[in-house]
Amino acid sequence: MNSTFSALAEPNRLHIVELLRKGPLSVGEVADQLGLNQPQTSKHLRVLCDAGLVEVNAVANRRIYKLRSEPFKELDTWMESYRHIWEERFDRLDDYLQELQRKGVNHDDKQ
Structure with a gap:
């Protein structure tokens, strides 16, 4: 998981992943869309490949890159435990805010 986070921490690599979400692209197409x-x-794509986030297929003289789903599924599974924690906290915050609103309404009624 550390290699995934390390690879995605660099903005250009994260942008490449976003581009590849739409479908496979060649190095040239990625470079054109990023302005690099x-x-x-190629260096960014190599890091993403080494981290297991993308795979490359040679088609004639072109290298076509596409996302691998497995690392993102692992990341989603890892994040799921944190979602549960945050949902509980948001629920408590919602309860607290509703309590404040009720107290505010009751306070306003007494004036």
């Missing part, structure tokens, strides 16, 4: 040169883009 191809060597820079």
Whole structure:
């Protein structure tokens, strides 16, 4: 999981992942959409490949990159435990805010 977070921490790599969510792209297409040169883009894609987030397929003389779903499923599973914690906290906050509103309404009625 550390390699996933490390790879996604860099803004250009995160942007590449966002681009690849729409479908497979070549290095040139990614570079064009990011406004980077191809060597820079290739380095970012290599990091994403090494982290297991993307895979590459050679088609003729082009390298086509696409996302791998497994690491993102693992990330989602890991985050699920935190969602539960935050949902509980939001529920408590909602209860507290409703209590404040009730007290505010009762206070206003007494004036």
